[in-house]
Amino acid sequence: MCRRNPPGNPPLDPPGAIIRSVALRMSRRLADRPQPVSALSSVVDMVENDETDLAMDDIGMLIQYFQFPVLRSEYQDLVRAAQQLDSLESLTDTGVERLVVDG
Template structure:
């Protein structure tokens, strides 16, 4: 089992939080579930990139805690460029 602050768990937590928060709304559920599936298949770095791109493409408002989880995972994976490219920080809307 992964540590609670491992990149896998941070990405999973952020994606699942967004899914729960937006339940019942028109949201890219398949893309977010795909992120969780990538984590399950030990593809955390790809999952960070896909999650950031899904958030940016669909203009999903994210909470500060979700962003912090994604950023912490990206930092641990050396994938901060994924966040810098799409600038999902501008979509934080607590």
């Protein structure tokens, strides 16, 4: 389940909502790894501060840096957000697709 937008903040744009949702799902899944979870929380903060493009770039870079597995459903959602932002290179340039696993 995706958390609602924090009270007092305007609704998130569609790609921002997707990125936020994926970052939160990854955080729950990686709860035993504090460094990636902290980095993912910064992605959520970027989205909530209307920095969706930056959040898209950052999530691709942190997946590459921490080398954690990305569920196929998470990857598909990120691709959809990247297409909406016209920034598919955020995922392709960082090689995120090679970390995709079924699950």
